[in-house]
Amino acid sequence: MKYALYLGCTVQSDQYGFEASVRETLPKLGVELVDMDDVSCCGFPALSSVSVTGWHYLSARNLAIAEKMGLDVLPLCNGCHLSFIETIHALEADPGLKEIVNRNLEKEGLHYEGTAKVVHLIEVLHDVVGVEGISEKVKTRLEGVKLAAHPGCHAIRPSDLQKVDDAENPQKLDTLIKALGAETFDYPEKIDCCGSQLAVSSGRSTLKIAGEKLQAVQSYGFDGLVTTCPFCFKMYDGRQRAIKGAIGDRSLEVPVFYYTQILGLALGSSPEKLGLQMNQSPVDGVVNKILGDDE
Amino acid sequence: MGKPVLVIGGGVAGIQAALDLADRGLKVHLVEKSPSIGGVMAQLDKTFPTMDCSICILAPKMIECFRHPNITIHTLSKVTGVSGGPGDFKVKVLKEPRSVDASKCTGCGVCSEKCPTKVKDEWQEGLTERKAIHIMFPQAVPLIACIDRDNCLYFQKGICQVCSKVCQAGAIDYEQKAEEIDLDVSSIIVATGFQEYDPSELGEYGYSRFEDVITAKEFERLVCASGPTGGHLNRPSDGKLAHRVAFVQCVGSRSHQKGYPFCSSVCCMYATKEAVLIKEHEPASDVTIFYMDLKVFGQGFQEFVDRAQSHWGVKYIRGRPGEIRRNPVTKDLTVWYENTDTGEVAEKEVDLVVLCTTMISRPENKELADVLGLELDEWGFFEPLDPVMNPIETDKPGIFICGCCHGPRDIPESVAEASGTAACAAETARRYGQ
Amino acid sequence: MSSDVDQREVEFISLMLQKSVGEMHAEVCDQCGKCSSACPVSKEIEGFNPRQLIARVALGKMDELLADEAIWTCTTCLKCRERCPEEISPYDVILVLRNLAYRAGLNYPGGYDDFINGILERGFISEPQEVRARGGGKLSRGALGLPGVKGPKDMGVFRGIVEKIIEAGKGN
Numbered sequence: 001m002k003y004a005l006y007l008g009c010t011v012q013s014d015q016y017g018f019e020a021s022v023r024e025t026l027p028k029l030g031v032e033l034v035d036m037d038d039v040s041c042c043g044f045p046a047l048s049s050v051s052v053t054g055w056h057y058l059s060a061r062n063l064a065i066a067e068k069m070g071l072d073v074l075p076l077c078n079g080c081h082l083s084f085i086e087t088i089h090a091l092e093a094d095p096g097l098k099e100i101v102n103r104n105l106e107k108e109g110l111h112y113e114g115t116a117k118v119v120h121l122i123e124v125l126h127d128v129v130g131v132e133g134i135s136e137k138v139k140t141r142l143e144g145v146k147l148a149a150h151p152g153c154h155a156i157r158p159s160d161l162q163k164v165d166d167a168e169n170p171q172k173l174d175t176l177i178k179a180l181g182a183e184t185f186d187y188p189e190k191i192d193c194c195g196s197q198l199a200v201s202s203g204r205s206t207l208k209i210a211g212e213k214l215q216a217v218q219s220y221g222f223d224g225l226v227t228t229c230p231f232c233f234k235m236y237d238g239r240q241r242a243i244k245g246a247i248g249d250r251s252l253e254v255p256v257f258y259y260t261q262i263l264g265l266a267l268g269s270s271p272e273k274l275g276l277q278m279n280q281s282p283v284d285g286v287v288n289k290i291l292g293d294d295e
Numbered sequence: 296m297g298k299p300v301l302v303i304g305g306g307v308a309g310i311q312a313a314l315d316l317a318d319r320g321l322k323v324h325l326v327e328k329s330p331s332i333g334g335v336m337a338q339l340d341k342t343f344p345t346m347d348c349s350i351c352i353l354a355p356k357m358i359e360c361f362r363h364p365n366i367t368i369h370t371l372s373k374v375t376g377v378s379g380g381p382g383d384f385k386v387k388v389l390k391e392p393r394s395v396d397a398s399k400c401t402g403c404g405v406c407s408e409k410c411p412t413k414v415k416d417e418w419q420e421g422l423t424e425r426k427a428i429h430i431m432f433p434q435a436v437p438l439i440a441c442i443d444r445d446n447c448l449y450f451q452k453g454i455c456q457v458c459s460k461v462c463q464a465g466a467i468d469y470e471q472k473a474e475e476i477d478l479d480v481s482s483i484i485v486a487t488g489f490q491e492y493d494p495s496e497l498g499e500y501g502y503s504r505f506e507d508v509i510t511a512k513e514f515e516r517l518v519c520a521s522g523p524t525g526g527h528l529n530r531p532s533d534g535k536l537a538h539r540v541a542f543v544q545c546v547g548s549r550s551h552q553k554g555y556p557f558c559s560s561v562c563c564m565y566a567t568k569e570a571v572l573i574k575e576h577e578p579a580s581d582v583t584i585f586y587m588d589l590k591v592f593g594q595g596f597q598e599f600v601d602r603a604q605s606h607w608g609v610k611y612i613r614g615r616p617g618e619i620r621r622n623p624v625t626k627d628l629t630v631w632y633e634n635t636d637t638g639e640v641a642e643k644e645v646d647l648v649v650l651c652t653t654m655i656s657r658p659e660n661k662e663l664a665d666v667l668g669l670e671l672d673e674w675g676f677f678e679p680l681d682p683v684m685n686p687i688e689t690d691k692p693g694i695f696i697c698g699c700c701h702g703p704r705d706i707p708e709s710v711a712e713a714s715g716t717a718a719c720a721a722e723t724a725r726r727y728g729q
Numbered sequence: 730m731s732s733d734v735d736q737r738e739v740e741f742i743s744l745m746l747q748k749s750v751g752e753m754h755a756e757v758c759d760q761c762g763k764c765s766s767a768c769p770v771s772k773e774i775e776g777f778n779p780r781q782l783i784a785r786v787a788l789g790k791m792d793e794l795l796a797d798e799a800i801w802t803c804t805t806c807l808k809c810r811e812r813c814p815e816e817i818s819p820y821d822v823i824l825v826l827r828n829l830a831y832r833a834g835l836n837y838p839g840g841y842d843d844f845i846n847g848i849l850e851r852g853f854i855s856e857p858q859e860v861r862a863r864g865g866g867k868l869s870r871g872a873l874g875l876p877g878v879k880g881p882k883d884m885g886v887f888r889g890i891v892e893k894i895i896e897a898g899k900g901n
Contacts, residue, residue: 007878009847009854010855012853012857012870013856013857013858013878014855016857016860016870020875035876037879038881038882040852043848045805046845046847047844047848049824049827049831050831050837050841050845050895050898051895052749052824052828054894057890057891058848094745097741100741104890108883153808154805154807157811158807158811159811167498168498168499169504187623188620188621188622188623188629191808192769193808196804198770198803198804200838202774202802205774205802220623277862278860279863283863284863499767499811545761545814549814550815551815552813552815552816553814587759614762614766615761615762615763615766615814617762617766617767617768617808618767618808632766633765633766633771634762635760635765640766640768640778
């Protein structure tokens with residue numbers, strides 16, 4: 001299992017705790033990650049709203065780079081993942097668009113044919129490595145820890161293009177959480193949006209949308225929230241204080257993790273290697289509980 | 296007079312066609328694949344717009360079929376081969392073994408009482424259980440027990456045989472075999488009915504994940520006095536009495552995405568009927584129907600809906616719900632909707648949600664169409680010779696269609712069509728007879 | 730920054746936008762309300778309702794729509810796209826409207842300019858930053874042992890292409 005690792009703007013700029021945890025854990029599961037050169041932003045949502053062609057160009061050039069490397073590409077951001085999938089679909093459906101894209105890619109010494117496939121982190125972990133592949137490597141079971149799964153909108157919708165998980169009843173991230181010995185259960189708000197794409201136009205509403213979900217998660221007795229998307233994470237984790245203020249709930253306290261961070265703890269990696277020092281939400285309690293069980 | 300007529304399907308349409316033909320002196324073979332005639336109408340609580348007890352108005356006709364000297368009912372039977380043409384169809388019918396001697400069984404039900412094996416009861420829409428040996432429902436015609444061999448301990452493991460020990464009439468016959476019979480008929484009437492769309496694929500509604508999101512047919516059994524709860528609205532998950540009920544229209548219909556694009560024709564009326572049933576049981580209950588349009592064209596239908604609103608207080612909100620959620624603690628359901636008349640985006644908490652599902656074609660239509668040499672449309676319904684001028688004839692002379700086998704329609708229409716096909720069949724018998 | 734706008738691209742984008750407008754199929758909308766009832770933004774913000782948006786498109790109120798800031802408040806959750814029974818997808822319609830609004834030189838949230846400038850300058854919307862650790866102190870990619878970030882090999886060529894495509898989208 002070898003993939004071209006596509007970081008995306010958010011991960012490489014400030015969510016590199018996620019990156020650290022991915023680089024630390026995936027090789028332990030037999031997944032080889034190869035860095036990509038020459039890449040750029042995927043274009044979503046930066047360019048898609050103002051120039052669809054420009055957006056597809058940006059995604060296509062990154063796919064073309066993976067093609068050149070002869071590898072399938074693993075993006076670390078839900079948004080980038082959806083962007084690549086939509087671009088593959090758009091270029092297949094419109095030969096004219098593909099022609100324009102390639103005409104320009106040529107100037108950059110690249111070519112897009114569509115042979116590089118895109119995988120999602122959840123797919124790699126659940127479908128490729130598999131639950132057994134993970135649980136047999138678990139050194140520290142996350143006993144007694146209840147975590148809420150938040151796969152994120154752009155991992156599961158739209159179901160006509162994405163086959164990562166069921167759009168209305170996604171269960172793969174739950175299964176992955178359980179593979180570590182932790183507990184999880186369905187909750188009504190699981191497939192709700194974090195609202196982060198709204199931030200660019202309406203900051204306050206974003207915080208309220210995100211806040212409702214965090215309040216729900218807390219009310220069900222979860223010890224924390226787990227996600228695989230840096231946009232979602234940034235909202236729930238990085239902006240939790242602002243969310244508390246916006247919804248006027250001083251008691252809101254939800255530890256937020258990237259899945260690969262708790263995966264790393266279960267596999268025996270130290271918190272620093274997993275970028276846990278970068279989580280802004282109050283994760284120490286859960287982390288100590290997990291590590292406290294380590295004999 | 297003419298040769299007998301074959302009627303395939305023992306629901307209300309098949310029953311009506313058989314009676315019309317028999318009353319004018321023709322012999323009829325009524326072939327039904329389940330252990331009893333009656334079809335879906337026997338499962339309903341009441342009929343619209345009259346609010347008659349469904350089985351009460353159907354049972355007399357079922358019994359008439361049974362007693363009529365000109366009608367032979369073949370249950371547990373299906374048509375496996377047809378050759379020939381009008382006036383002279385050679386038909387092969389396969390009868391599955393009931394494992395009970397029909398001439399001896401008195402329908403007393405003791406075998407069923409003592410049978411140790413419980414199975415989901417399909418006739419009660421899976422809401423309760425029956426035994427491996429069972430009588431399909433209390434008003435079944437014929438009122439004879441039947442062994443479900445797939446679940447019977449004797450047939451699966453060679454043990455038990457309690458039923459034959461307790462049967463006072465000595466009617467149990469484990470040796471009974473499948474039988475193939477040959478029929479010689481002048482014409483064939485197809486009246487095989489419909490099946491309910493399975494809304495599991497509409498994940499946003501939570502059917503099959505949330506026990507208290509049920510289909511219309513499940514609701515009919517729930518609210519019916521002969522149902523698993525004796526007609527009390529005890530919801531499936533925790534038995535809580537449902538005071539607040541939401542009906543969701545157009546589930547599986549009017550959709551180019553999942554489900555079917557057509558309108559299922561009867562759902563606006565049956566939702567209203569079911570809503571009124573709830574109100575009749577408990578006037579203080581809170582009943583809301585979430586609809587797109589109210590397609591209530593038939594005789595007395597608009598007045599029926601008007602009364603539901605003005606007299607019974609059933610609420611109608613124009614808006615197709617976007618999502619249904621379940622509260623993990625209380626199990627109560629929340630329906631997300633927009634009242635498109637006012638633009639209000641809101642949520643409504645209810646105890647029970649009824650999905651008004653589409654009537655779709657039966658999968659057996661495919662096999663039957665092949666046997667009969669008939670065409671099915673893209674949704675598996677039988678095609679008429681001409682949808683406007685010859686809606687109950689097919690392109691095979693001597694073969695006629697009525698009822699829901701060729702698309703969604705209500706009971707009055709199905710009955711009228713049944714009489715129409717009976718007239719066609721009688722004419723065919725006359726023309727080719729003697 | 731100069732750009733060499735390609736006329737073929739100008740034409741292509743114009744045609745593509747026209748086609749997209751034609752494919753919005755707003756007239757097929759039954760106004761059922763499934764999209765709006767599932768939409769997280771319509772529950773939160775008074776002026777945003779995807780069903781009404783499609784109605785306005787069907788009624789031909791394009792000029793009014795393009796100037797409405799509502800079209801910039803979709804959170805791209807895709808629930809409407811997932812569930813619309815007529816496969817209209819208000820989300821995709823909104824994307825086209827945004828493109829048209831930008832093209833028409835109408836108002837849009839300033840954040841998009843920052844994104845675009847970032848991409849043109851370094852290939853990404855943002856550049857690696859130092860981040861404050863939860864317990865205090867600052868972290869950087871290097872401190873975590875992570876490789877440096879490299880953008881497009883030839884920024885000049887890359888910038889030229891992207892700029893030109895954006896310009897072509899403006900119809901110039």
